[in-house]
Amino acid sequence: MQFTIEVGRYNPEGRYAETAVPGEAFPAPWNASPARRYQTYTVELPQHAVVLDALIAIREYQDPSLAVRCACRSAICGSCAMWINGHANLACKSKLESFTKDGKTRVESPPSMPIIRDLVCDMKPFWDKHLAVKPWLENKEPVPPPDEEYRVPNAAMEELIQEVSCISCSACLMDCESFAVNPDFLGPQALAQAYRYVGDPRDDKTKERLGELSKAGGIWDCTHCFECVQQCPKGVAPLEQILKLRKLAVDAGFTNNPGTRHADAFADSVKHSGRLNELTLMPKSTGLFNIVGQLKTLPSAINMARAGKLPPLIHKSIPGVERIKKIFQRVGGRFK
Numbered sequence: 001m002q003f004t005i006e007v008g009r010y011n012p013e014g015r016y017a018e019t020a021v022p023g024e025a026f027p028a029p030w031n032a033s034p035a036r037r038y039q040t041y042t043v044e045l046p047q048h049a050v051v052l053d054a055l056i057a058i059r060e061y062q063d064p065s066l067a068v069r070c071a072c073r074s075a076i077c078g079s080c081a082m083w084i085n086g087h088a089n090l091a092c093k094s095k096l097e098s099f100t101k102d103g104k105t106r107v108e109s110p111p112s113m114p115i116i117r118d119l120v121c122d123m124k125p126f127w128d129k130h131l132a133v134k135p136w137l138e139n140k141e142p143v144p145p146p147d148e149e150y151r152v153p154n155a156a157m158e159e160l161i162q163e164v165s166c167i168s169c170s171a172c173l174m175d176c177e178s179f180a181v182n183p184d185f186l187g188p189q190a191l192a193q194a195y196r197y198v199g200d201p202r203d204d205k206t207k208e209r210l211g212e213l214s215k216a217g218g219i220w221d222c223t224h225c226f227e228c229v230q231q232c233p234k235g236v237a238p239l240e241q242i243l244k245l246r247k248l249a250v251d252a253g254f255t256n257n258p259g260t261r262h263a264d265a266f267a268d269s270v271k272h273s274g275r276l277n278e279l280t281l282m283p284k285s286t287g288l289f290n291i292v293g294q295l296k297t298l299p300s301a302i303n304m305a306r307a308g309k310l311p312p313l314i315h316k317s318i319p320g321v322e323r324i325k326k327i328f329q330r331v332g333g334r335f336k
């Protein structure tokens with residue numbers, strides 16, 4: 001069967017080469033055009049071939065200059081994650097036939113990561129974030145002697161099976177909408193790993209971890225775009241872990257931050273009028289007495305006004321709002 005592959009090739013004359021050195025601070029967008037160009041190849045492969053088969057065939061028989069990273073070819077090592085038709089996927093797990101759109105498949109390095117060459121992106125931002133959440137156990141005392149087991153209830157470890165399944169391919173980070181505009185965001189993989197240690201009964205630093213994760217760039221910077229859930233090849237569903245961390249952080253008392261205030265303001269508005277009052281959401285999230293923070297939101301407000309998106313000054317309740325209030329009362333807890 002014949003397949004047409006359009007490959008994003010590294011363009012050494014492009015912007016990335018002029019502005020950044022691999023391994024150092026990367027200006028975003030790291031590999032925006034013209035740091036890449038597209039080259040089209042045609043390959044003859046069996047119907048069941050995957051994208052990686054095509055790339056290896058191109059490299060072996062047509063163009064030895066093509067750079068592609070892979071190892072296991074079995075969706076285990078995580079090294080072949082790349083953008084396929086605009087979303088992160090493992091090339092060794094993506095059937096070419098299913099990914100052929102309008103007669104071709106486009107593969108490229110993800111725009112949110114720095115390019116090293118062709119389909120090989122620099123994983124430094126990914127590993128920096130991974131290490132930032134201290135992905136190791138800080139043992140509770142007393143630590144059992146080396147010849148004794150530290151017994152953990154099965155149920156406790158079952159809770160962590162999803163997070164332990166991560167193969168660090170970075171597909172979730174490659175497609176993360178929040179990371180694309182905020183390079184300081186820890187990102188879905190690091191936060192899912194953070195939950196793996198917060199949720200481990202052997203770890204002694206739960207409160208410290210939750211405090212760190214509640215700061216800027218942490219759990220509250222996720223925008224719930226669900227891309228990480230969609231693209232993770234192992235079902236880790238990082239967003240689910242982020243939501244668990246948020247609940248634990250709030251329960252542990254880490255509420256004095258824009259993220260918690262935003263959630264509170266959102267719920268408060270819906271509870272009282274049945275819908276969102278966008279006019280008060282931003283000031284309440286920033287903190288009513290945080291003048292500097294308020295001023296920083298001004299450009300967004302001006303842009304909204306220019307685009308005709310400012311909400312009405314008088315916020316009206318929806319009909320039947322009393323029923324919404326009853327729902328909040330029935331759910332109880334923090335928003336009662």
Ligand code: FES
Binds near residue numbers: 072074077080081092
């Ligand atoms: S080559 Fe190892 S996951 Fe694809």
